Amino acid sequence: MNEKDRCKSGAQPGAGRAGRLSPASALVHGATPFDPLTGAVSTPIFQSATFRHPALGSSTGYDYGRVGNPTRAELEKTMAIIEHGRYGLAFSSGMGAISSLVKLFSPGDHIIVSEDLYGGTYRLFNDFYRLYGYSFSWIDTSDPDLVKKALRPETRALFIETPSNPMMKVTDIETAADIIHGKGGLLITDNTFLSPWFQNPIDLGSDIVVHSGTKYLGGHNDVLSGFIVHSDGANEETLRNIQKSEGASLSPFDAWLVLRGLKTLGIRMEKHDSNALIVAQWLRGRDRVEKVFYTGFEDHPQYALSRKQSRGSGGMVSFYVKNPADVEVILRNLSLILFAESLGGVETLITYPLAQTHSAIPEAMRLAAGVNDRLLRLSVGIEDPLDIIADLDAALLCCKEENE
Ligand SMILES: *Cc1c(COP(=O)(O)O)cnc(C)c1O
16 A cells, blocks of 8 residues: 555554554554544453354354454454464463463373473363373473473473573573474463563564463453463464363453553563562562572573573562571561462562462472472562562561561
8 A cells, every 4th residue: 555545544443553563552552452433442341242143154253252252352462462473362361271272282292391380380280181191291491401301202392481480490492492393392481470571482482472461461460361372373273272162261351451451561560670679689688588589680590591581570589588487477567568379460469389379289399499488479569669678678577576
């Protein structure tokens, strides 16, 4: 289309425009920046379970809500744009996305998995898919030699979380992709911790990206959701069939909440990132704190790699206290920081992985990964960092009083 015709026909909603925008603008405007029918700036919530067929054999593109919904479709297209894939699929939770994804594989297939990952993923694979005849190897995927050693003739995929949860180990995504592609398998990356604002695994060779949208994407601790983003046409057909058959699809209202959250992902991530650096540095200087795990420290063992493949460190900071008795005192005495499972929302949360997110992982494996009774994990929110520090300081002072 020449310039004159383009001007005459006026702006078209969507029309691939967002794909060419910079990330901050693509997040704000999504795949379809306004509703073509009404001009609504906010994507309408199509709260309809079913859709009328115009005639026998014809469809508006929407038939039944489990299969497709216009609000969900807008979110799925937006996720594909911001995560640099061709296709996006939205699910009712991160686990819904991961459970659907594993059905791309078959009994007998072997999958290599990061040992230090979200406990729910471990539980799903170990308590269910293992019994269905899938096999899994749990290893430290930040060491490429261990990944190579774990390969078997029937290995079909490598599933990584980077940075890992909760120990903040970094896996080299490009190297991981090379190793598994050499076996004809797929690299799957759980990109929940950094979000597409700071890391785009597909650009680094990952075939599939999964997200718990409950975390940074939604960003406000008010909605559960999960996503798969990828670029393979054949897998898309299978994944759509899984989504349609299994029914873990995201509801229209929840899709709208995530769309609303995504608009501010960029500014939120920048604030999570700068706050986490301040809090991590402060924690590091405390007497009662033994060690702080944070990928933004220059002496983090994989700092250079982290800078190479990511644009930020995000808001996650884990730390060991010296005295295990301090854990209970800290959790009881924090007031601004909320003792609650989850991460990625505007509120600062603290988690005790041993008893919460990682309780499903067997003790020996958990300890080998570093998840012990002295580990706490902070999801640093977007409050004033001085308030976050003051809260931690007060709780540590209580430890001094009670445990010395
Ligand atoms: C929370 C989380 C999940 C699971 O997502 P839900 O939305 O809670 O089902 C998966 N992976 C990571 C890294 C998570 O933090």
